[in-house]
Amino acid sequence: MAEPLLSIQDLCTDFLGKHGPARAVDSVSLDIRQGETLALVGESGCGKSVLALSVLRLVPDPPGRISAGKALFRGRDLLALPAEEMRNLRGSALAMIFQEPMTSLNPVFRVGEQIAEAVRLHQGLDQGQAWDLAVAMLDKVGIPDPGERARSFPHELSGGMRQRVMIAMALSCDPDLLLADEPTTALDVTIQAQILDLLSEVRQRRAGGATLLITHDLGVVARAADRVAVMYAGQIIEESPVRQLFREPLHPYTQGLLASLPRPGSRERLNPIPGTVPSIFDLPQGCRFHPRCPKRFEPCDRQAPPLFHPDAERSVRCWLHQ
Amino acid sequence: MNAPLLEARDLSRRYHLRGGVLGLTTAVVRALDRVSLTLTQGETLGLVGESGCGKSTLARLLLDLERPSSGQVLFQGRAVEDWPRKEFRRKIQMIFQDPYSSLNPRQKIGSAVGEALDIHNLGTRAQRRERVAELLSLVGLSAEQAGRYPHEFSGGQRQRAAIARALALNPELVVCDEPVSALDVSIQAQVLNLLRDLQERLGLTYLFISHNLAVVGHVSDRVAVMYLGRLVELAPAAALFQGPLHPYTRTLLAAAPLPDPEARPGGARPLGDLPSPLAPPPGCAFHPRCAEAQPGCRESAPDLREVEPGRFVACHLR
Numbered sequence: 129m130a131e132p133l134l135s136i137q138d139l140c141t142d143f144l145g146k147h148g149p150a151r152a153v154d155s156v157s158l159d160i161r162q163g164e165t166l167a168l169v170g171e172s173g174c175g176k177s178v179l180a181l182s183v184l185r186l187v188p189d190p191p192g193r194i195s196a197g198k199a200l201f202r203g204r205d206l207l208a209l210p211a212e213e214m215r216n217l218r219g220s221a222l223a224m225i226f227q228e229p230m231t232s233l234n235p236v237f238r239v240g241e242q243i244a245e246a247v248r249l250h251q252g253l254d255q256g257q258a259w260d261l262a263v264a265m266l267d268k269v270g271i272p273d274p275g276e277r278a279r280s281f282p283h284e285l286s287g288g289m290r291q292r293v294m295i296a297m298a299l300s301c302d303p304d305l306l307l308a309d310e311p312t313t314a315l316d317v318t319i320q321a322q323i324l325d326l327l328s329e330v331r332q333r334r335a336g337g338a339t340l341l342i343t344h345d346l347g348v349v350a351r352a353a354d355r356v357a358v359m360y361a362g363q364i365i366e367e368s369p370v371r372q373l374f375r376e377p378l379h380p381y382t383q384g385l386l387a388s389l390p391r392p393g394s395r396e397r398l399n400p401i402p403g404t405v406p407s408i409f410d411l412p413q414g415c416r417f418h419p420r421c422p423k424r425f426e427p428c429d430r431q432a433p434p435l436f437h438p439d440a441e442r443s444v445r446c447w448l449h450q
Numbered sequence: 451m452n453a454p455l456l457e458a459r460d461l462s463r464r465y466h467l468r469g470g471v472l473g474l475t476t477a478v479v480r481a482l483d484r485v486s487l488t489l490t491q492g493e494t495l496g497l498v499g500e501s502g503c504g505k506s507t508l509a510r511l512l513l514d515l516e517r518p519s520s521g522q523v524l525f526q527g528r529a530v531e532d533w534p535r536k537e538f539r540r541k542i543q544m545i546f547q548d549p550y551s552s553l554n555p556r557q558k559i560g561s562a563v564g565e566a567l568d569i570h571n572l573g574t575r576a577q578r579r580e581r582v583a584e585l586l587s588l589v590g591l592s593a594e595q596a597g598r599y600p601h602e603f604s605g606g607q608r609q610r611a612a613i614a615r616a617l618a619l620n621p622e623l624v625v626c627d628e629p630v631s632a633l634d635v636s637i638q639a640q641v642l643n644l645l646r647d648l649q650e651r652l653g654l655t656y657l658f659i660s661h662n663l664a665v666v667g668h669v670s671d672r673v674a675v676m677y678l679g680r681l682v683e684l685a686p687a688a689a690l691f692q693g694p695l696h697p698y699t700r701t702l703l704a705a706a707p708l709p710d711p712e713a714r715p716g717g718a719r720p721l722g723d724l725p726s727p728l729a730p731p732p733g734c735a736f737h738p739r740c741a742e743a744q745p746g747c748r749e750s751a752p753d754l755r756e757v758e759p760g761r762f763v764a765c766h767l768r
Contacts, residue, residue, distance in 0.1 A: 171634035172605075272722070286723055287501070316500035316661065316724065318739075321705035344634065347664075347707030370711045388639035389709050392667020392691045397646070400639030404604045 131203065132159035133338045134183070134305055139197030139207075141175075141182045143408075144190055150408040152178045152192070154362040160305065165331055165339040167353035167370070169346065171405055174359040176342045180307045182207075184224060185214055201305065220250040223303035225294050227310035232294060233282040239293045240266070240278025243300050250301045265296040269326055288319035295323070299330060306330075309342045324352050346389060350374060358382050361406055361416040364435070365445040378444040380423045415447070423448060453527065454488035455655050456512060456623060461485045461521035463507050467728075479727050481507040483679040484521070486754070489623065494649065494656040496670030496687065498663060498702070502727050504679040505659050509625050512657065513542055525623075536570060543616040547628035549608035553600040559611045560586075560596025566618045585614040589644060606637035610644065617648065625657045630665060642669060663706040667691050672760075675699050678727055678735040681754055684762040695763040697740045734766065742767055 141153040153175045160166050168176045181187045183199045183206060199206040201222070206214065218224075226232045234242055243262035247253055253261065259278070266274035269292040282290055291311065298306060308327065312320040331339055341352055349356055349370065356373045358366040358381065366379040377383045384401035403420040406412055412419050418428040427433075427447050436449045463482040466475040482504045489495050499505050510516045512523055514530040523530045530538060546552040553562055564582040567573065573581065583593035589610040600608055609629065616624055626645070630638040646669065648654060660666050666673055666687075673690045675683040675698065683696040694700045722739055725731055731738050737747040747766055754764040 171636065288723055317663070317705040317707075318500065318701060319723065320707070324707070345707065346635070346709040350709050350711040350713075351707040353711075374709065374711050385635055386709065388636050390639070390642060390664045390668030392664050393688055395668065395687075398639035398643055398668070400643060401636035402640075404606060404637065405634070 130162055132200075133162045133202065133336075134160040134340075135198075135200040136160075136179075136183065137198045137200065139179070139182060139199060140195045141178050141187055141192060142195045143192050145409050147409060151362055152408055153182060155197070156359075156362075156364055158357055158364060158367070160338045160340055162336050162338055163331075164354040165328070165341055165352055167341045167343060167349040167356045168359060169343055169349055169356060170359035171344060173405060173408070175362040175408075176359050177309055179359075180224065180309055180340060180342055184218055184222060184307065186218075186224075216250070219246050219303075220301040221304045223298035223301065223306050225291075225298050225306065225308040225311045227313050230282065230287075230290060233290060235282055238279050238281060239285070239290075243278075243293070243297045246297055247300050261300065262296075265300045266293070269293075269296045269299070270322065271296070288315055288322065291315060291319075291323055292326070295326065295330075302334070304337045306337065306339045307342070308339060310344070311341070312348060313343070313345070320348075324348065328352060346374075346385065358385075361411060362408055363416065363445060364443075365417070366443065368442045372442065378438065378442065378449060379417075379446050380421045380448075381417050384420075384422075415445075454524075455491045455526060456489040457524040458485060458487050458508070458512060459522045459524070461508065461511055461518045461523065463504075463511060463516070464519045477728055480679050480730065481727065482511065482518070485676075485679075485681050486521075487674055487681065487684065489655055489657060491622070491655055492649075492653055493671045494658050494669050496666035496673040497657060497659045497676065498661065498666050498673060499676035500661065500702075500724055502678070502724065503676040505676055506627060507679075508676070509544070509627055509657065509659060513544060513625060514538065540570065540619040541621055542623045542625065543619065543621040544625045544627065545609075545612055545616050545629045548632050549605065549612045550600070550632075552612055553608060555600055557599075558596065559591075559598055559600065559603070562600075563596070563611060563615045563618060566615065570619060572619075581618070585618055586611075588617065588648070589614045590640075604637070605633055606640060609633060609641055613641075613644065613648070617652070620652070621654070623655045623657065625659070627659045628661070629658075631660065631662065638665070645669065663702060664708075675702070678725065678730050680735065680751075680764065681762075682736065682764045684754070686760055689761060695757065695761065695768050696736075696765050697742050697767075698736045701739070734764075 136156055136158045139153055139156045140151060142149045143152050156179055170176045182194050194207060240262045243265055244258035247258040247261050263274045263278050266278055271277050271292055312323050343349060353370045356368055356370050357364050360381050366382050377386055387399040388401060390398060401420050414429040414431055415433050418424045433445050433447045435443045435445050437443045438449050461482055462484055465479045465481055467477040469476040485508060497505050511518050560582050563585055564578050567578045582596055586593055586596060591610055630641050658669050670687045673687050674681055677698050683699045694703055733748040733750055734752055737743040752764045752766045754762050756762050757768055
């Protein structure tokens with residue numbers, strides 16, 4: 129198999145709280161392969177966004193700190209690069225799309241200028257060339273009348289348009305790795321479908337690249353991902369190709385998530401996971417999921433399970449699969 | 451069929467945007483355009499549609515938080531403006547999307563839940579305390595938690611507290627505006643089950659507003675679909691999800707991502723963006739995004755018609 133585009137190895141990120149540090153990302157290892165869309169799913173506070181920010185070294189420090197691990201991008205450790213070199217990679221080889229485009233775009237500059245700025249910085253084009261490329265990118269992401277729209281300010285655009293501007297900006301330097309953090313969460317479903325189509329088109333056009341798609345929405349995962357990693361309380365608890373994950377989830381948490389989804393047309397009672405997600409400042413002993421787990425047995429409350437590998441493509445952090 | 455609990459007749463709401471030094475009307479937004487519907491005692495009516503479609507405006511009119519520009523709302527057969535304020539407020543309550551902002555951070559949960567009892571002067575102090583404890587246990591919280599502040603609760607628990615508060619005065623109708631949208635999936639399921647249990651125990655009627663089709667399809671008896679201020683389809687939930695009639699409903703259903711990788715859809719993609727409600731397209735408001743649009747669709751707006759018993763659709767082609 130080809131070398132992964134990004135190989136995250138034993139990454140730990142800590143946050144300093146009132147009562148001492150807590151581990152938001154706990155020894156996460158994850159490979160993102162060329163050409164794939166890997167979905168990172170989990171509920172709020174599970175550490176999925178912090179993981180992506182850690183890879184880009186954008187975790188605010190303090191209170192956050194990457195305390196261990198590597199993130200090998202094409203074999204080079206991003207976490208050990210000089211700050212200058214990292215800055216050059218961000219926005220060119222690595223790009224990120226955030227959830228809320230209104231807060232990530234600068235309200236006082238025209239959107240075309242904001243895209244052109246990124247292009248000028250990273251590709252050394254002059255003003256005119258950069259503007260032309262910005263207009264071409266807006267066209268590519270399906271914005272009608274791009275020459276005119278490039279002159280708009282962010283507040284003059286709809287939410288779907290703004291998210292497309294963000295995507296145009298992220299793609300303007302032709303990144304190898306796109307990190308998309310809840311890129312469609314703030315959007316209406318019809319616009320969401322268009323954006324997901326757009327992202328998958330981009331993935332197909334760009335052969336050697338890859339996308340890390342962070343989401344809490346299992347519908348989005350099912351539609352867009354090739355492989356899935358599920359996070360719970362800072363750890364990866366299951367990793368699997370997308371079809372197998374939905375057909376035969378291995379971890380009781382993944383099973384619980386799927387069982388708690390309402391399905392239209394069925395009015396049967398839902399099967400929620402009891403209890404709530406533990407705080408990373410106060411984690412249970414043993415397996416972090418055991419207090420909510422319907423299948424817990426003898427070792428679960430005493431010993432934290434490692435990742436087991438039932439087959440070459442899947443891994444699961446649960447004693448049931450020892 | 452029972453007499454309707456609530457009836458909306460031809461409700462319209464226009465907002466006038468003013469600008470310039472003279473404050474003259476520069477534009478008129480038709481937030482709601484001739485919407486009629488009824489709610490029967492004990493049912494759940496789902497209301498779906500994308501941002502700006504008028505869902506929340508409709509809810510505000512039904513709750514009499516705002517008056518319609520034209521049309522009328524009847525509650526138990528009586529026009530809402532003829533109801534004594536306090537009595538009306540006891541019969542209809544609301545649950546909001548965001549329990550973080552709908553609860554006062556400096557007010558203890560018990561006091562938030564019991565506030566309505568104080569305002570309406572119900573019972574003695576001891577009786578009220580007892581009622582608060584009863585309400586908290588009804589929604590799966592404990593009486594001891596009455597003394598805690600909202601920040602000591604998780605998102606799901608806060609939404610439970612908000613539900614307890616809405617139920618304090620034994621309302622007939624509860625308007626739920628995106629009640630589970632801010633919650634994680636595992637918690638969302640807990641709250642949906644709770645809402646259903648409460649409906650069975652207390653005989654509640656729900657108007658359930660959400661953009662999440664799976665959630666609406668799960669909780670509703672009937673579903674109303676709105677687009678740019680108008681009702682475009684109204685049908686029993688099962689029928690709507692099995693065979694949507696309006697092209698917009700089809701588009702919505704095709705766009706909603708299902709948690710099943712085998713069911714990745716092809717085709718039926720909506721074209722372009724939602725039009726601005728400031729300048730809705732002429733004729734049928736959906737025609738610029740409709741794959742089936744005919745020349746006639748540009749000419750006149752279709753009325754909502756009953757095409758099968760209980761199924762209503764506003765489309766020239768049906």
